[in-house]
Amino acid sequence: MTQKILEVEKLNKVYPNGTHALKGVSFDVNKGEFLVVIGLSGSGKSTLLRCINRLHEPTTGKIHFEGNDITSIKGKPLRSLRSRIGMIFQHFNLIPRKTVLTNVLTGTLSRNGVIKSIFGIFPEEDKKKAMDLIELVGLSGKENRRADNLSGGQQQRVAIARALMQNPSILLADEPVASLDPATSHSVMQYLKKVNEELGVTILCNLHFLSLVRQYATRVIALKDGNLIYEGSPSEIDENWFQTIYGEDAVEVTID
Amino acid sequence: MKGNTETLSLGQEPKGVAQMKRVITAFVIDLLHWAYITLVSYKIFYQKVIMGMRSPEFSWNEPVYALTIGAAIGLALFFTRFSVGRAIKGLYEIDENQGIAKEPFTLLGYFTVFITFIAGLFISQVSLREFFSEAGLLGAKRIFTALFNPNFGIIEPAIFAAIETIYMAFIATVIALPFAFLFGFFAARNLMTASPVLFFLYNLTRFFLNITRSIEPLVWAIIFSVWVGIGPFAGMLALCLHSISSLAKLYSEQIENISEGPIEAMTATGAHPIQVIWFGVVPQIVLPYLSFTIYRWDINVRMATVIGLVGGGGIGTMLMQYQGLAKWNEVGLLAITIAVIVWVMDYSSSKIRESIK
Numbered sequence: 001m002t003q004k005i006l007e008v009e010k011l012n013k014v015y016p017n018g019t020h021a022l023k024g025v026s027f028d029v030n031k032g033e034f035l036v037v038i039g040l041s042g043s044g045k046s047t048l049l050r051c052i053n054r055l056h057e058p059t060t061g062k063i064h065f066e067g068n069d070i071t072s073i074k075g076k077p078l079r080s081l082r083s084r085i086g087m088i089f090q091h092f093n094l095i096p097r098k099t100v101l102t103n104v105l106t107g108t109l110s111r112n113g114v115i116k117s118i119f120g121i122f123p124e125e126d127k128k129k130a131m132d133l134i135e136l137v138g139l140s141g142k143e144n145r146r147a148d149n150l151s152g153g154q155q156q157r158v159a160i161a162r163a164l165m166q167n168p169s170i171l172l173a174d175e176p177v178a179s180l181d182p183a184t185s186h187s188v189m190q191y192l193k194k195v196n197e198e199l200g201v202t203i204l205c206n207l208h209f210l211s212l213v214r215q216y217a218t219r220v221i222a223l224k225d226g227n228l229i230y231e232g233s234p235s236e237i238d239e240n241w242f243q244t245i246y247g248e249d250a251v252e253v254t255i256d
Numbered sequence: 257m258k259g260n261t262e263t264l265s266l267g268q269e270p271k272g273v274a275q276m277k278r279v280i281t282a283f284v285i286d287l288l289h290w291a292y293i294t295l296v297s298y299k300i301f302y303q304k305v306i307m308g309m310r311s312p313e314f315s316w317n318e319p320v321y322a323l324t325i326g327a328a329i330g331l332a333l334f335f336t337r338f339s340v341g342r343a344i345k346g347l348y349e350i351d352e353n354q355g356i357a358k359e360p361f362t363l364l365g366y367f368t369v370f371i372t373f374i375a376g377l378f379i380s381q382v383s384l385r386e387f388f389s390e391a392g393l394l395g396a397k398r399i400f401t402a403l404f405n406p407n408f409g410i411i412e413p414a415i416f417a418a419i420e421t422i423y424m425a426f427i428a429t430v431i432a433l434p435f436a437f438l439f440g441f442f443a444a445r446n447l448m449t450a451s452p453v454l455f456f457l458y459n460l461t462r463f464f465l466n467i468t469r470s471i472e473p474l475v476w477a478i479i480f481s482v483w484v485g486i487g488p489f490a491g492m493l494a495l496c497l498h499s500i501s502s503l504a505k506l507y508s509e510q511i512e513n514i515s516e517g518p519i520e521a522m523t524a525t526g527a528h529p530i531q532v533i534w535f536g537v538v539p540q541i542v543l544p545y546l547s548f549t550i551y552r553w554d555i556n557v558r559m560a561t562v563i564g565l566v567g568g569g570g571i572g573t574m575l576m577q578y579q580g581l582a583k584w585n586e587v588g589l590l591a592i593t594i595a596v597i598v599w600v601m602d603y604s605s606s607k608i609r610e611s612i613k
Contacts, residue, residue, distance in 0.1 A: 053524055055523060078526075079526040079527070079528065080526060081526070082523070083525060084526075086524075087524040089520070089521060092517075093517035093520060094518070095518050095521075095522075095535055095536070096518070096540060097539050098539055106522060106525060106527070106535050109522065109527035109528070109531045109535065110525060110528070114530050117534075118530070118531070159521075163525075166525055
């Protein structure tokens with residue numbers, strides 16, 4: 001019996017403008033798996049991820065994280081929940097004009113005091129951990145470079161290090177390679193795989209390319225117009241499923 | 257994406273009403289346009305050119321007649337292709353291949369610009385005869401000779417006055433800074449639409465800023481020189497007020513343009529809202545703020561010179577005094593001093609702004 005880290009039950013999300021982004025989505029995430037969410041742009045993938053760490057408020061439904069109901073917590077409990085969920089983004093979302101080290105250290109904001117962090121004071125062990133993580137993502141020697149001067153792939157690796165700084169039990173990745181070229185995409189996915197296998201961090205990742213899904217995912221769910229329409233192993237997605245998920249006219253493009 | 261769809265749903269009206277509004281607006285534009293053409297033709301071409309009057313009498317009947325005639329012509333031509341109003345409101349079917357370059361309404365537009373240009377020549381009393389008159393050229397020669405032979409005897413008070421001007425501009429900028437910083441947040445649309453109270457504050461701040469900004473610092477200097485007496489303090493207050501409104505507007509635009517990404521990322525780490533602002537917002541705005549502020553100081557030094565002319569102290573006041581006494585050699589020295597300050601400020605502020613990009 002595998003242990004569940006996240007349980008999503010009948011999740012609905014309606015935006016103020018009436019867009020019904022998620023329609024009763026239910027699924028579980030097992031500890032240690034690499035779960036990939038696929039679907040067209042606008043199918044609700046990003047909304048789903050943002051509901052889990054409550055960057056967006058779910059309209060109805062329940063989310064349990066490590067056994068606790070987190071659907072409507074607020075304030076300090078919410079911040080402490082977010083600190084246990086790492087997140088990386090399509091556009092990296094690093095802080096411009098700050099060094100790689102500072103960017104990685106922002107992963108510790110929730111456990112370090114407001115005043116100290118504003119004056120840039122971080123504990124020595126956090127700094128050491130940050131240096132170790134910068135090395136882990138293959139950027140040693142670049143810790144004092146400005147983050148916005150790095151290439152896209154390097155910026156995404158800084159973002160991974162920042163997320164790992166939180167000691168997360170799960171990592172949400174929202175289209176982590178969508179703005180990268182094929183070679184860099186693979187390198188970033190390799191780092192995510194490494195994080196998953198070596199550090200045992202559960203990964204919930206949105207992806208576009210099926211070839212990447214087949215290569216890295218241990219399990220797949222698919223969204224279409226806010227409905228969950230597929231749940232299974234990546235190898236089971238055949239031509240028929242592909243056209244159901246992406247539409248009749250879709251042609252599969254590979255990335256290698 | 258969210259914002260767009262919201263405005264779309266707000267902007268929806270019954271189609272007939274919207275069309276009616278467009279037609280009425282188009283007709284009002286035509287009416288005013290023809291009234292303008294009528295009035296300008298009458299005042300400039302009939303009274304000045306044909307009748308040769310130097311200063312024609314004006315009566316309030318004239319614009320009323322012009323509006324009536326404008327309404328008549330506008331109505332008569334509204335259904336032809338001469339209607340500028342319909343063109344502006346997009347009520348004509350335009351042939352994509354032909355473009356609008358040869359349409360009657362375009363030609364009418366050119367005609368309006370042309371008569372405005374002619375009227376402008378008459379109203380600003382452009383006269384080549386006076387520009388090249390013998391007495392005029394002699395005067396110009398006298399003043400230029402004096403300007404190019406500046407009286408270095410007053411270099412000491414001139415430098416002190418210049419220093420006064422620079423410091424006055426600096427203090428005006430520095431005092432304006434915290435106010436502008438605060439108002440900048442209140443005037444940033446993206447931060448202020450969360451609740452009705454905030455939105456009211458936003459509109460109030462915008463209103464106050466627009467009012468203070470639309471009154472020239474020159475006018476504020478006159479007001480303050482009566483209030484606190486002629487001198488640098490009055491000039492400083494005038495510059496300060498204007499700097500607050502201008503900087504706050506620039507700051508708020510900067511806040512409106514920041515990328516949401518870092519804010520989202522900081523929120524996702526579980527950071528406290530203050531940490532989110534400090535790490536997610538501030539790094540994105542601090543350099544543009546610095547750049548705007550230095551540029552503002554540069555502008556304030558220039559404005560301080562002009563404000564001095566109306567009693568705001570500094571080198572401008574000194575210039576006004578010597579000009580009043582027709583001491584052109586002294587004026588020459590002051591003109592050179594001002595040029596040097598403005599050049600140095602302009603050069604150094606652009607260099608500083610470049611290096612902190």
